[in-house]
Amino acid sequence: MSGNNVNIVxxxxxxxxxxxxxxxxxxxxxxxxxxxxxxxxxxLPGVIHAVWLVATNKKG
Incomplete structure (x- = not known):
């Protein structure tokens, strides 16, 4: 899987x-x-935070 597919998942x-x-x-x-x-x-606050983590590509 490419990095883009992992981000979609x-x-x-x-x-x-x-x-x-x-x-x-x-x-x-x-x-x-x-x-x-x-x-x-x-x-909803949990979703917003999790989507923010994925969108900004945060790592730990």
């Missing part, structure tokens, strides 16, 4: 399951745990 996962999308993008870093907290507060 991560983006889809970030929308459907934000913590999984964040985990695949950044691993077990502070951003993953921030995403868990945001998802507990509501699904």
């Amino acid at each position: 991560n983006l889809i996962l970030a929308i459907l399951l934000p913590p999984l999308g964040a985990l695949l993008q950044v691993g077990f870093s502070k951003h993953f745990f921030i995403n868990i907290i945001l998802c507990i507060l509501g699904w």
Whole structure:
């Protein structure tokens, strides 16, 4: 798979399951745990954060 395909898969996962999308993008870093907290507060904040992680290509 090329890097572009992986980003598309991560983006889809970030929308459907934000913590999984964040985990695949950044691993077990502070951003993953921030995403868990945001998802507990509501699904939409978690989605926004996970999509932001994928869109900016954050790494840990």
